[in-house]
Amino acid sequence: MxxxxxxxxxxxxxxxxxxxxxxxxxxxxxxxxxxxxxxxxxxxxxxxxxxxTELGANKITVNVMGTPLKQGLNQEDMLNISEEENIKGVSPTISGKTGIIYEGKLMENVTVQGKNEVYFNMDTSLLKTGRSINILDLNSKNQVAIIGSDIIHELYFGVDPIGKDLVINGTSYTVVGTLNASSGFSMGSNNESVIIPYTTAMRSLGVKNISSLDVFLEDTSLADDTVTDLKGVLNPAFNYKENAYTIFNMGDMIxxxxxxxxxxxxxxxxxxxxxxxxxxxxxxxxxxxxxxxxxxxxxxxxxxxxxxxxxxxxxxxxxxxxxxxxxxxxxxxxxxxxxxxxxxxxxxxxxxxxxxxxxxxxxxxxxxxxxxxxxxxxxxxxxxxxxxxx
Amino acid sequence: MTEVLNMQNISKSYYMGEEELEVLRKVNLQVNSGEFLSLLGPSGSGKSTMMNIIGCLDIPSSGKYLLSGNDIEDLDETELAFIRNKEIGFVFQSFQLLPRLSALQNVELPLIYAGLSSTERKERSLKMLDRVGLVDKTKNLPTQLSGGQQQRVAIARALVTEPTILLADEPTGALDQKTGAQVMELFEELNHDGRTIIMITHDIGIARHAKRVVNILDGQLSEQGVQ
Incomplete structure (x- = not known):
């Protein structure tokens, strides 16, 4: 029918x-x-x-405003955090702006970032030539630098920067590596940055505390649990003061x-x-x-x-x-x-x-x-x- | 002989605005199986209304109508449709064939509504087209057939469900005398085979082909007697 x-x-x-x-x-x-x-x-x-996601969906960023008594994270806090579950590694960021000089050429207002080995391990596409930061650099506060593509263009045009010296904020560093030029979002671009070991950066820039920390996750789907764990570490560290820190979950944003x-x-x-x-x-x-x-x-x-x-x-x-x-x-x-x-x-x-x-x-x-x-x-x-x- | 149709005191009125128009007045009619009856009357006599009521297209305002023993008074639209499909085979003046369907497809139509399978439909329709002498025209469209042939297709369509009553409304009205006579011959043959036929006409010459003529005038019936 x-x-x-x-x-x-x-x-x-x-x-x-x-x-x-x-x-x-x-x-x-x-x-x-x-x-x-x-x-x-x-x-x-x-x-x-x-x-x-390329910028890091597997990443939670902790920004610390601090309290009058404790202005940022220290090595011990970082260690405590990295011992939590589902964490592949933590990478602090010490950031400042300063002038850099190579053979009398000055570049002003350059972002100098202090990082550790984890930062490079988590994204192997960062490094173009040379080597990245290693544990030895961090422990010895070695004066080594990895430079972005714009810096190469401005200061080392026509020369291989590896092994050359670079004066950052009045101190001499050795260039050990270069970064790949990154396209896409300016917020993630390292093209105009100089990266040095964070321990070196703390000393050089006169920073006593870590105010920004990237926490890399094993499993992105467990991000919410990890955020809870992080709070469990950070709350006692800041004596349960409110607004001492913020946790920014990239996955949430996506x-x-x-x-x-x-x-x-x-x-x-x-x-x-x-x-x-x-x-x-x-x-x-x-x-x-x-x-x-x-x-x-x-x-x-x-x-x-x-x-x-x-x-x-x-x-x-x-x-x-x-x-x-x-x-x-x-x-x-x-x-x-x-x-x-x-x-x-x-x-x-x-x-x-x-x-x-x-x-x-x-x-x-x-x-x-x-x-x-x-x-x-x-x-x-x-x-x-x-x-x-x- | 079995009674197939029994009308008792059937009246039908229409309302034209405020005015009540009584088209049928306490009509009594009884038809037995195997009869060939013609309902003869001029236009406006109420014969179309009679045909609609007999064919279950309309229901009477009052009175009792039994068709094959079914009281149609309390039936709803759906039940009336089933009754029409099963009990009545309609033949219309202007054939009413669907112009885009072949002769065979036209004959098959009522069997679709009877719920038969397509093979069974085809088989029965072909048999019926053969009966009316059109087995070689099954694929023709109505426009490719003469008036007489079209009316034969319509008759085949009316008979394919093996209805209790073949109900024809001026079946020769749109045909010339010769083809009209052929159709009447077919009716007589069918009646001879035992088919009950009720034919509505205004033409006394056509009405005479029936064994029994009932006159209708001003909504009332009068028997002319069995020939």
Whole structure:
């Protein structure tokens, strides 16, 4: 019975090709715009969160404001933290701005960062040439420096900087390594930085406490537990004073960014859904016209024994058929638009199953909702009047 | 002989605004299986209303109507549809074939609603088209058939469900005399095979083909007697 109805719907739609196509167009446009918008926003979200992840989703940063009695972390605190579970390593950051000199050339306002060996171990792509900081450098407070690409360009243009000297804040250092130029986010860029052992930096910059610490995680999914553990170490260290420190979880940021983007894609899809409603009204209009045209047919079918339900089913199926076909065309079209746009903007393209189901489900729903009223009208036609209308 | 149709005091009124229009007035009619009855009357006599009530397309305002023993008074739309499908085979003046369906597909229509499988539908429809002499025209569209052939397809469609009553409304009204006569011949043959036929017409010449003629005038019946 269902098959018969579907076959009849198909025949009727094919018979009025142009009209069916124009009717479907509304749904095609609606579904295409939903698919395209969601997919593009999704692609952009994925690209951005991939980049953010590169910056370190496996990392928790502790920033210390300190208390009057204890202004920052010391070696012992660092050791306590690194002994907690799920921690691969901790890397402090001592940061300052100062002038640097090589062979009489001065570069002002250069960021000098004190780091340890963990910093380089966690991201092996940092180092371009030479060596990174080792334990010996840290213990002996060696005056060695690893320099960023902009520094090489400014001070060591045309020479290999490895083994050359560099005067930082009046003290002479030896360049032992260079950093890869990093693109992307300026907040993560080391291009204009000089990295020295943090112990050396504390002495050189006159810093007594560590105010920023990167904690690298074994398992990112346990980040929340680790944050709790860190608080367990830091709270007693700061004597349970409030606002002594902040913990910044990169994973949290990515999460909230992603939820923001998915809100945005929902919003866009919602706007596009309005065009689906317009398309649905088009379908309803066509169904009403079709029913008027086929009054005699409906009357005859009723006289031959078609129940009202049967007639209603027939027309609802016809409406669903129209909107589903429109939905599928829209799906392909929207996919193509998103694919082209993704290639053009330079973001990833991935059409998710959920998006496809959403579009198909939505267009089917439009068919049911906007087909129901005309179909009901058809089913209630009086067969006598319908037969007489010829 | 089995009684297939029994109408007792059937009345039907329509309302034209405030005014009540009584189209049928306490009509009594009894038809047995195997009869060939014609309902003869001029236009406006109430014969279309009679046909609608007999065919369960309409329900009477008052009175009792038994069709094959079923009291149709309390039936809803769906039940009436089943009764029509099972008990009545309609033949209309203007054939009422669906123009985009082939002869065979047109004949199959009522069997779709009877819920038969497609093979069974095809088999029965072909048999019926053979019975009306159109077995070589099964794939033709109605427009590719003559008026007489179209009416034969319609008759095949009416009979394919093996209904209790073949109900024909001016079956020759749209045909010339010769083809009209052929259709009447077919009716007589079918009746001879035991088919119960009720034919509604205004044409006394056509009505005479029936064994029993009932006159209808101003909503009342009068028996002309069995020929």
């Amino acid at each position: 269902l098959f018969e109805s579907i076959k009849m719907s198909y025949e009727n739609i094919v018979r009025n090709k142009l009209r069916s196509f124009l009717t479907m167009l509304g749904i095609v446009i609606g579904v295409a715009s939903i698919i395209a918008l969601i997919t593009i926003v999704q692609g952009a979200t994925n690209s951005i969160s991939d980049q953010v 999460e909230s960014f992603e939820s923001m983007m998915s809100m945005m894609s929902l919003l866009l899809a919602g706007i596009a859904a309005i065009s689906l409603v317009v398309g649905g009204i088009g379908i309803m209009n066509m169904m009403l016209v079709s029913i008027t045209e086929r009054t005699m047919e409906i009357g005859l079918r009723k006289a031959l024994g078609a129940t009202p339900k049967r007639i209603q089913l027939q027309f609802v199926i016809e409406s669903i058929f129209l909107s589903l076909v429109g939905g599928l065309i829209g799906l392909v079209l929207g996919g193509l638009i998103a694919y082209t746009a993704a290639a053009f903007i330079g973001i990833g393209f991935s059409l998710s199953i959920a998006t496809i189901l959403l579009a198909v489900g939505f267009s089917g729903l439009v068919g049911i909702v906007f087909g129901y009223m005309p179909a009901r009208k058809a089913s209630q036609l009086n067969p006598i009047d319908a037969l007489r209308s010829l």
